[in-house]
Amino acid sequence: MRFRLEARERPSRSLVYGTPVLAVALTMACGSVLFAALGHNPLAVLHAFFIQPIDSLYGLAELTVKATPLVLCAVGLALGFRANIWNIGAEGQLTLGAIAGGGLALWAGDDAGPWLLWAMMAAGLLGGGLWAAIPAYLKTRFNANEILTSLMLTYVAILLLSYLVHGPWKDPDGYSFPQTRMFADGGMLPVLLSGTRLHLGAPIALLAALAGWFVMSRMFIGFQIKVVGLTPAAAGFAGFSVRRLTWITLLAGGAMAGLAGLFEVAGPIGQLLPSISPGYGFTAIIVAFLGRLHPLGILIAGLFIALSYLGGETVQITLGLPLAVSGVFQGMLLFFLLAADVLVRYRPRWTTTTTAGAAVAGEAD
Amino acid sequence: MMVMDETPEHGAGKGVPRLELSGISKRFPGCLANDGVDLTLWPGEIHALLGENGAGKSTLVKIIYGVLKADAGGLRWQGQPTTINSPFQARQLGIGMVFQHFSLFDSLTVAENVALGLDRAGSMAELRPRVREVGQRYGLELEPDRVVHDLSVGERQRVEIVRCLMQDPRLLIMDEPTSVLTPQEAERLFETLRRLAGEGCSILYISHKLEEIRALCDAATVMRGGRVVAACDPRRESAHGLARLMIGEDFATASRDGGVELGEARLVVGGLSAPAAVPHGMPIDDISFQVAAGEILGIAGVAGNGQNTLLSALSGERSTAPASAIRINGHDAAGLGPRERRRLGLAFVPEERLGHGSVPEMSLADNALLTGYEREGLLKTGQILFGRTRDFAQRIVQSFQVVGGGVAADAGSLSGGNLQKFIIGRELLQNPGLLVVAHPTWGVDAGAAAAIHQALLDLARQGAAILLVSQDLDELLQIADRIAVLSNGHLSQCFATAEVEVERIGLLMGGLGHAVQPDESRAV
Numbered sequence: 001m002r003f004r005l006e007a008r009e010r011p012s013r014s015l016v017y018g019t020p021v022l023a024v025a026l027t028m029a030c031g032s033v034l035f036a037a038l039g040h041n042p043l044a045v046l047h048a049f050f051i052q053p054i055d056s057l058y059g060l061a062e063l064t065v066k067a068t069p070l071v072l073c074a075v076g077l078a079l080g081f082r083a084n085i086w087n088i089g090a091e092g093q094l095t096l097g098a099i100a101g102g103g104l105a106l107w108a109g110d111d112a113g114p115w116l117l118w119a120m121m122a123a124g125l126l127g128g129g130l131w132a133a134i135p136a137y138l139k140t141r142f143n144a145n146e147i148l149t150s151l152m153l154t155y156v157a158i159l160l161l162s163y164l165v166h167g168p169w170k171d172p173d174g175y176s177f178p179q180t181r182m183f184a185d186g187g188m189l190p191v192l193l194s195g196t197r198l199h200l201g202a203p204i205a206l207l208a209a210l211a212g213w214f215v216m217s218r219m220f221i222g223f224q225i226k227v228v229g230l231t232p233a234a235a236g237f238a239g240f241s242v243r244r245l246t247w248i249t250l251l252a253g254g255a256m257a258g259l260a261g262l263f264e265v266a267g268p269i270g271q272l273l274p275s276i277s278p279g280y281g282f283t284a285i286i287v288a289f290l291g292r293l294h295p296l297g298i299l300i301a302g303l304f305i306a307l308s309y310l311g312g313e314t315v316q317i318t319l320g321l322p323l324a325v326s327g328v329f330q331g332m333l334l335f336f337l338l339a340a341d342v343l344v345r346y347r348p349r350w351t352t353t354t355t356a357g358a359a360v361a362g363e364a365d
Numbered sequence: 366m367m368v369m370d371e372t373p374e375h376g377a378g379k380g381v382p383r384l385e386l387s388g389i390s391k392r393f394p395g396c397l398a399n400d401g402v403d404l405t406l407w408p409g410e411i412h413a414l415l416g417e418n419g420a421g422k423s424t425l426v427k428i429i430y431g432v433l434k435a436d437a438g439g440l441r442w443q444g445q446p447t448t449i450n451s452p453f454q455a456r457q458l459g460i461g462m463v464f465q466h467f468s469l470f471d472s473l474t475v476a477e478n479v480a481l482g483l484d485r486a487g488s489m490a491e492l493r494p495r496v497r498e499v500g501q502r503y504g505l506e507l508e509p510d511r512v513v514h515d516l517s518v519g520e521r522q523r524v525e526i527v528r529c530l531m532q533d534p535r536l537l538i539m540d541e542p543t544s545v546l547t548p549q550e551a552e553r554l555f556e557t558l559r560r561l562a563g564e565g566c567s568i569l570y571i572s573h574k575l576e577e578i579r580a581l582c583d584a585a586t587v588m589r590g591g592r593v594v595a596a597c598d599p600r601r602e603s604a605h606g607l608a609r610l611m612i613g614e615d616f617a618t619a620s621r622d623g624g625v626e627l628g629e630a631r632l633v634v635g636g637l638s639a640p641a642a643v644p645h646g647m648p649i650d651d652i653s654f655q656v657a658a659g660e661i662l663g664i665a666g667v668a669g670n671g672q673n674t675l676l677s678a679l680s681g682e683r684s685t686a687p688a689s690a691i692r693i694n695g696h697d698a699a700g701l702g703p704r705e706r707r708r709l710g711l712a713f714v715p716e717e718r719l720g721h722g723s724v725p726e727m728s729l730a731d732n733a734l735l736t737g738y739e740r741e742g743l744l745k746t747g748q749i750l751f752g753r754t755r756d757f758a759q760r761i762v763q764s765f766q767v768v769g770g771g772v773a774a775d776a777g778s779l780s781g782g783n784l785q786k787f788i789i790g791r792e793l794l795q796n797p798g799l800l801v802v803a804h805p806t807w808g809v810d811a812g813a814a815a816a817i818h819q820a821l822l823d824l825a826r827q828g829a830a831i832l833l834v835s836q837d838l839d840e841l842l843q844i845a846d847r848i849a850v851l852s853n854g855h856l857s858q859c860f861a862t863a864e865v866e867v868e869r870i871g872l873l874m875g876g877l878g879h880a881v882q883p884d885e886s887r888a889v
Contacts, residue, residue: 010778220744223734231724236682237715238735239704 005346015344020290020301023336030332040319048318049311049325059310061196065268066306068205069094069260069277071298073284075205075212076256078293080249082216083225084232087250089135089150090257091281092157093128097258098265099161100127102272105187106169106180116186120262128258129251131157136250140243146250154281162274169272180272189267201263205302208256212295225249257281278309286334305330381444383408383536383567384429389438391424398424399435400591406536411558411568413578413599416588417611417810422571425588426538429569430462431455443535456484461529462538465545467521469513475524476509482528499530503557517876518667519550526557536567543577544836545667548871555581573611574839575604589613612811628658631710631799631830632679633692639678639685647671649678652856654849656799656830661821662859663845664834667874671854672803672834673716679801679832680713681706694798707739712797714789716804718781722788725777729767732776733758733791740795757794765790765820782813789817793824800824803834818844838870852876 031049032042053059073090080087087093101124108116134153138144162178171181189199216222228235228245235242264276287305291297312326384406391399398421406412416422427433429440431449440447442458449455455462469478476493493509500507505523513521522542529537539558543551558568558581572578578585579599587595587610595610602610633655641648649671656662666672677683679691686699693709703713713736715721723732734754738744743754758772765786769779776784789805802821806814822844825831834851835841841848842862850857850873857873 010775218749219747220738220749221747223731223749227724227727227735230726231720233717233721234724234735237680237703237713237721238738239681239702239707241702 002350004349005342006349008345008347011344012347016292017297019340019343020292020297020337022340023290023333024304026336026340027329027332030336031329034328035321038321040321045315045319045321048315049329050307052318053307053310053314057193058196061193061198062310063303063306064202065197065199066309067302068199068201068267069264069280070284070287070305071205071302072201072208072260072263073253073257073281074287074291074298074302075209075295076253077284078288078291078295078298079212079216079225080253081229081288081293083228083245083249085139085246085249086147087132087135087150087253088147088285089132089152089154089281090253090284091277091279092150092154093131093254093257094261094264094277094281095154095157095161096131096261097124097128097255098261098272098276099157099164100124100258101262102180102183102265103164103169105183105266106272108184108187110184110186112184112186114186116184117189117266120187120266121259124258124262125255126258128261129255131258132250132254133247136247139250140246146246150250161272161276165272165274171271178274182271183266187266188270189263197268199263199267201260201267204259204263206299208259209295209299212298216295221245221248257284283330286330286337290333290337305333308333380408382406382441383410383443385441385444386425386429387439387441389425389428389435389440391421391428391433391435393424397591399428399438402438402588402591402593404586404593406567406569407584408535408567409562409565410584411562411570411582413582413585414569414571414588415573415575415578415585415599415607415611417573420588420611421591422588423540424591426462426540426569426571429455429536430460430538453484456532459533459535460538461532461534461536463522463525463529463540463542465540465542467525469521469524471514472512474510474512475507475516478513478524479509479528479531483531495531496527499527503527503530503560504553505530505557518545518669519547519553519875522546522554530561534566536569537561538569538571540571541573542570543572543574545669547667547874548838548867549875551577575599575607575611578607579604587611608811627660628828628830629695630655630657631694632656632801632832634679635690635692637675637678637686637690639674639683642674642677642683646673647854649674649851649854649856652851654856654859656832658798658828658830659825660846661825661831661833661844663841663848663862664832664851664856665838665841665848665870665874666836666851668836670852672851674854675851676715676801676803676834680711680715704739707736710798712736712792712795712800714792714800714802714805716807718784718788719777723776723784726775728758728773728775729762729770729779729787730755730758730772732787733761733772736791737795761787761790761794764794765816780810782809785809786813786816789820793820797824797829799830799832801832801834804836805833806835806837806840814840838867838874842867850874 028046032046035042035045054063073094077087077090101120104120104123105116131153135146135149138149139146165180166178169180171179189201192198192200224235224240225245227238228240228242232242260280261276265272269276283305287298287301291301308326308329312323315321315325316323382405386402386404389399389402402425414422414425424433428435429449431451431454440449447458449458470481476489476496479496480489480492496507496509505527507520507523507527513524522545542554546554562568570582582599585597585599586593589611594613599607635653637652638650639648647670652675654662678686681701681703688699689697691698693706693711696709698706698709719725724735734743734749737757741757743750743757755772761767762772767783767787767790769783779787785805792800805817809817821831821833833841833845845862847859848862848865848870849859850870852873853876
């Protein structure tokens with residue numbers, strides 16, 4: 001008996017949606033083994049990780065707060081991924097969006113009108129978009145690999161933010177802490193549910209996912225994105241401009257990441273700090289793939305990954321486990337997802353060599 | 366020339382067969398490529414393996430040559446049950462194979478390439494005279510020190526054959542050897558093969574060109590859908606009879622009816638030069654021609670002589686043409702992309718069905734949208750009109766009898782012939798004023814090919830201009846009104862099909878058109 005993978009005639013449609021579930025199950029199983037090895041009751045840890053964080057209204061609101069930037073970034077990234085444009089720099093675009101929008105709030109001061117919040121959102125979109133425009137230009141002009149350029153620009157963006165909050169934008173009354181002044185009320189997102197931190201960004205992220213779905217499944221531009229990703233030569237033949245689509249997907253992805261960054265600083269944080277994101281822009285890559293690059297799948301995946309952030313905090317507080325558990329869970333999840341995706345195109349088979357009775361049929365492979 | 370007549374009758378007192386296959390089966394995911402195939406090859410026999418693309422010929426010879434392993438069945442070599450596990454072992458037994466796509470190193474000499482193909486090459490000093498000697502004996506003259514880069518396609522094929530002959534094969538497998546040759550080169554190859562057979566070497570000759578099989582082979586095994594459907598003496602069958610065996614049904618061949626009223630020039634190409642579209646491709650140089658409404662202009666030529674460069678310049682996928690070098694319907698199209706050219710009335714059928722003319726993973730409806738979006742009005746304010754798109758795809762499927770799953774089926778799930786019918790139908794139903802079509806019947810079954818030819822003729826009769834680029838000279842002679850030859854990036858003058866001699870076209874394809882007169886060519 002031998003185990004081998006056999007190519008399927010065509011990719012299995014049910015497994016495309018089945019493998020994320022399989023990956024979640026495997027992650028939980030391996031997590032349990034890990035916790036048992038660390039001397040904890042796995043069921044208690046899983047309960048603390050996955051159930052406890054969301055057993056209250058406040059917990060559910062927190063889940064949404066965490067999912068908002070993930071979903072926004074992932075919906076934008078998925079547009080590009082569908083076209084084989086690999087923007088890895090959403091974290092940097094998010095940071096630039098926060099700088100642009102946050103800078104506007106600091107500049108406007110305390111007595112700005114109700115226009116301020118909308119102007120900040122526009123600035124966030126613009127900041128993220130402009131940061132993504134750099135890889136887009138380098139890609140279309142010099143054919144520079146966008147994976148490298150967008151990733152490198154992330155570190156530039158984080159250092160730029162660090163410079164601003166340590167230097168020119170530092171709060172003069174902040175006892176030399178590296179942080180800006182708090183934004184005025186007019187520069188803060190309204191809280192939708194009193195007693196929680198649920199803010200206006202959440203419904204906007206939901207709208208963004210719906211808009212992403214509409215673009216990808218109903219609009220011709222979405223069709224062009226899919227064709228470019230699947231078969232670039234056919235796109236050229238049909239007259240779709242790869243150059244134009246590169247620009248569009250990178251700008252859209254950057255703008256949405258920038259908006260996510262603005263929502264973070266104008267929502268839960270309320271000021272600019274050296275670190276405004278626990279890696280939402282990078283985690284959004286996992287969210288995008290876990291959601292099968294489908295905007296509505298991304299909604300579900302975004303909530304699940306948000307739970308892994310909350311769960312990590314909960315097990316740290318209640319069980320004294322390290323916060324790194326979140327990262328371990330996210331890492332295992334992506335690992336199992338990528339591994340399980342083999343099954344979409346291949347089926348596992350146990351073969352016996354007894355059928356090869358005749359002379360020609362080979363024993364060796 | 367007469368060697369052929371001395372070949373033995375099947376098994377008539379000649380002892381054991383050279384190769385005997387019984388019940389060979391091979392399954393790939395989703396298809397049974399060989400299904401209980403039996404085949405017997407006698408010494409000195411030129412045996413045709415005949416069948417359409419996808420009939421299982423290539424799978425079978427790959428099993429014989431040890432590239433693939435059969436799932437079931439037995440093989441006897443000179444009477445002995447044998448297992449062939451690798452091409453190395455096949456060569457040890459005395460089996461040589463010349464593949465359709467050559468495996469030569471461009472930057473090495475002929476002798477070096479031969480040495481690389483031998484399992485025991487010996488020194489170069491010994492090898493060089495042997496290459497020359499083997500070449501002379503079989504009419505495959507080769508200069509051992511020439512670099513392969515400088516050789517013509519026919520000469521490269523000779524290198525491949527000589528490389529096989531150096532090992533004194535008892536069985537030589539030739540996979541569609543004439544698909545890259547001019548008619549004159551093909552005739553020379555046949556003489557070589559006859560001489561080899563006369564010395565007792567068995568030859569398994571794979572082709573779907575019926576006339577050449579009738580002229581060359583002593584026996585034929587016809588495959589269809591992975592099975593052997595007939596074994597016959599091709600010399601006693603008509604070409605039409607062989608074709609019927611091959612496709613399993615009768616079909617009507619399309620033909621020109623002549624007397625077309627020509628309209629205004631729809632495509633005018635003047636002084637078009639372009640660098641190669643791909644690395645190691647062929648640039649085109651100063652090409653001029655025009656195609657008028659109502660006619661089919663055929664561009665003949667062996668593949669790799671600039672066809673791809675010309676096609677991508679015409680489609681607009683690479684718009685590097687100098688101003689006014691390409692005019693479509695009277696408009697300067699040189700600087701325009703594919704979309705703008707389509708607006709001017711150009712429709713285009715590329716050579717590659719999957720991955721260029723269609724997206725394999727998308728449905729036929731989506732693939733209808735791929736080029737029909739503008740001329741068929743399938744969009745409204747940036748949104749796709751799904752109902753209209755499905756209707757358009759449905760019309761294509763119905764008008765061109767596209768079999769396989771309907772408009773929701775993935776393009777990649779269709780057979781080659783059906784997908785080609787769909788792609789051609791998609792372009793034709795958009796009522797183009799000008800159609801550029803490349804190799805429309807390549808790898809397509811004879812029934813579908815006839816339907817495609819008829820559709821092209823009908824389109825021309827309705828007043829469209831058609832540029833047909835094809836390697837298949839028979840196809841061009843059958844439906845083109847005029848023929849020009851592309852060779853080495855240059856285009857010859859255009860000839861009226863009714864008056865041109867095939868020899869002349871053949872010489873032009875070989876790049877000799879200006880130097881040699883047609884009369885001399887017959888002496889080759």
